[in-house]
Every structure is written in structure tokens, then in C-alpha cells.
Ligand SMILES: Nc1ncnc2c1ncn2[C@@H]1O[C@H](COP(=O)(O)OP(=O)(O)OP(=O)(O)O)[C@@H](O)[C@H]1O
């Protein structure tokens with residue numbers, strides 16, 4: 001099975017479409033890392049995942065709060081943004097590790113900020129700028145569970 005998929009994101013609509021496809025395949029306990037520069041479109045992707053799952057409220061970027069939690073149809077989705085971490089140890093000090101469990105779907109922007117403390121994800125998505133205007137998402141499966149999600153994703 002192909003463990004890395006490259007998806008061209010011509011515009012925000014393409015990012016939303018990727019979010020929709022992911023939302024249909026996310027399974028309990030899945031850990032998803034989102035990498036890419038400031039403004040790459042990570043929160044945009046999370047927003048479309050949450051809206052596709054049926055969330056109707058405002059999806060806030062957790063740039064300041066670090067963490068937002070959503071309960072949609074009995075499913076818990078944890079959304080982190082670790083950009084403001086000064087050291088990886090903050091992850092443990094904040095008790096955030098309890099949110100990585102076998103039930104919740106957990107999505108982490110800027111996982112690099114807690115490098116060597118966070119466990120390996122099931123999927124890592126890196127959003128790269130392509131010719132400055134559009135983007136490209138590299139979707140990498142890092143576990144068997146992640147492979148199942150990536151299978152026939154696009
Ligand atoms: N193809 C695209 N996909 C996603 N966003 C796009 C795209 N093209 C342009 N944009 C714009 O890029 C911005 C992406 O912002 P977003 O907050 O999602 O980035 P981010 O990666 O979460 O940044 P940060 O690291 O600051 O959290 C938005 O203003 C959006 O309108």
C-alpha cells in the first residue's frame with residue numbers, strides 16, 4: 001500500500017474537499033499531526049473536518065488557547081495548536097497527554113513544538129506552499145490504522 005499521498009490544493013475549496021474525505025474515514029483513537037508554515041492552511045483543514053462531521057458552531061483556531069474540544073454525535077475531537085509552546089515539556093505539564101487515548105480523535109498543529117514527548121501519530125499531513133499561491137498536502141500514514149484512513153482517500 002502507498003504510504004504517502006500528495007494532494008494538490010489549488011484553493012480553499014480543495015482543502016475543504018480533503019477535510020471532507022478525511023472526516024469520512026477518521027476512526028476512534030486516531031492521532032493526526034498537521035505540519036506546515038504559518039498560514040499554510042492547517043486550521044482551514046481542521047475546520048472543514050469538523051464541519052463535515054456536523055459541527056455547526058464557530059471553529060476557533062487554538063493559537064492562544066492551545067486546545068479546543070468538540071463533541072459531535074458522541075465523538076470527541078481534540079484540536080491542539082502548540083505553536084506557542086516554549087518547550088516540549090509543556091505538553092506533559094498541561095496534562096494534555098490524557099487526551100491521546102483509544103476513543104478520541106486528536107489533531108495537533110505544530111507537533112514539532114512537543115518533539116520527542118509526543119508519541120508517533122497515525123497520520124502526518126504536511127501542507128507545502130506550491131508556487132506561492134496554491135498548496136500541496138503530503139499525507140503520510142505512520143501506522144496500520146493510518147494506512148486504513150489513507151487507503152482510497154483521494
Ligand atoms: N488552498 C488553500 N488551503 C487553505 N487555506 C488557503 C488556501 N489558499 C489560501 N488559503 C488561505 O490561507 C490561510 C490559511 O490559514 P490557516 O489559519 O488555516 O493556517 P494555519 O496553517 O493554521 O496557520 P497557523 O500556523 O498560524 O495556525 C487562510 O487565510 C486561507 O484563506
Ligand SMILES: [Mg+2]
Pocket residue numbers: 042043044061081109
Ligand atoms: Mg492554525
